[in-house]
Amino acid sequence: MHRTLLWLAIGAFAIGSEGLMIAGVLPRIAHDFEIPVAQAGHLVTIFSLAYAVGSPLIAVATASWERRTLxxxxxxxxxLANFAAAAAPSFAALAAGRVLLALAAGAFMPTASAYAATAVxxxxxxxxxxxVYSGMTIALVIGVPLGTAMAAHLGWRATFAGVGVLSLVVLAGIRLKLPPVAAPPAAGLAERLAVARRPEVLAVIGLTVLVLAGAFGIYTFIGAYLETVYGVPPEMVALALVLAGVAGALGNALGGYAADRWNRRRFLALILGVLxxxxxxxxxxxELLPGPLGLAGALAVLVVWGLFGWAFPxxxxxxxxxxxxxxxxxxxSLNASAIYLGSAIGAAVGSTIAEAHTVAAVGWVGAAFEAAALAFLALSARRTAQAAAAAG
Known part of the structure; x- marks a missing residue:
């Protein structure tokens, strides 16, 4: 299994490195373009909205494509979009580059997931x-800290260029190693919308939106949080992200095991309560523990977040x-759109709160979204039980 899916995982690593490293390089981008960090945070919102809207539309447009070709x-x-972002002369050009990056990622990740699910x-x-998603968590361990360190020494543009080169390597690997797979039966936009309206599907993707809104309400500003609240230098931000990434890799493995072996709804309730x-x-x-003790507590939170948050997907x-x-x-593909719709909502709300108050306030944003997700999970479970009882 692993040999067949390896290049999909490496592709996820490239996409995860670009998508997640933005949190570590956001202060550098803001400085170069002479804009507030909160405004630079809209790069996450732009990417997420383009992914959420574009992914299902691209899936319809490419429904008849052979999967390896797609x-x-x-x-x-x-x-190509990474190279364009690396050369962006203005913030507006970088934002446009992130739209193209989102559309490409929105075509790749759902296709990779479906390929993996049908290959075993x-x-x-x-x-x-x-x-496959281990590529994302390894991006947290290696790609994001490396990108943050590169941004500190070579400038943020080097991080996009590096991901662009890696993506070309993945392209070659998929061409040489991945077996071709015929397209599944074509489904139009109307059929996809009909599936999205099914109560059991809505229950899952609605939860995804809320959970990811909470996560990205914070993750977008985690670099700025560590730098402004605790005075952490960029190099130590990279090390903090390595710590979170190692925990995320363990959490991803735990999630895969739990999905196959444990009661999924109870496990999700545990995840949300912890978050x-x-x-x-x-x-x-x-406020409670300023200084080194507070920083140690924040790093512990990052570990817990990585372990439980990455068990979710x-x-x-x-x-x-x-x-x-x-x-x-x-x-x-609907779930992928839900992930990035939630990311866009969380990043937008986090930007608003950070601008109106302080970066430290984004933790309350994340907690509120996760509490709403926990309530939503309980409500959807109750409705499912009522429907089953009525059918019986």
Whole structure:
């Protein structure tokens, strides 16, 4: 399994490095373009909205494409968009580059997930999806800290150029190593919307929106949080992200195992309860424990966040596959859109709160969204139980 899916995981690593490193390089971008950090944070919102809207539309437009060809095209465009971002002469040009990056990522990731899910036996789907998403968590361990360190020494443009080169390597790997796979039965936009309206699908993707809104309400500003609240230099921000990334890699593996073996709804409730406390702690710590003790507490929160937050994606994807594996290409693309819709909402709300108050206040934003997600999970469980009882 791993040999077949390796290049998909490396592609996820490239996409994750670009998408997640923005938090570490945001202060450098803001400085170069002479804009506030909160305004630079809109780069996350722009990317997320373009991904959320573009991913299902691209899926419809490319429904008849052979899967390997689609993966190669997506990662090729992603490479070119990174080079364009590296050369951006203005903030507006960089924002346009991030739109193109989002569209390419929105074509690649759902296709990679669906490819992985159909390449293994049903009882291995959680682990296959976790393996592909391990590229994202390894991006947290290696790609994001490396990008942050490169930005500190070579400038933020070097980080985009580096991801562009890696994406070209992935393009070659997919072309040489990944077997071609025929396109699944074509589904138009109307059919996709019909699937999205199914209550059981809405319950999953609605939860995804809320959870990711909470996460990106904070993650967008984590570099600025560490630098402004605790005076952490850029190099130590990179080390903090390595710590979070190692925990995220463990959490991703845990999520894949839990998705195949444990009660998924109970495990999700545990994840959300932990995240509510962890995110609230980020805003409370500067007042309760200023100085080194507060910084140590913030780093502990990052570890907990990585461990439990990265256990979430695989569980959600397997929940969607369990509804109807034949709808995988549709439901996984909808979930990908939900991820980035949530990211856009969280980044926008976080930017507003950071601008109106302080960067330290974004922890309350994350905690509020995760509390709403926990309530939503309980409500959807109750409705499902009522529907089952009525049908019985």
């Amino acid at each position: 993966l190669m095209t997506a990662i090729g465009v992603f490479a 036996a049903p009882d291995m789907r959680g682990r296959a999806l976790a393996f 509510v406390v962890a995110f609230a702690a980020l805003s409370a710590l500067p 695989a569980v959600q994807q397997v929940r969607l596959l369990a509804i109807d594996p034949r709808l995988a290409s549709i439901t996984l």
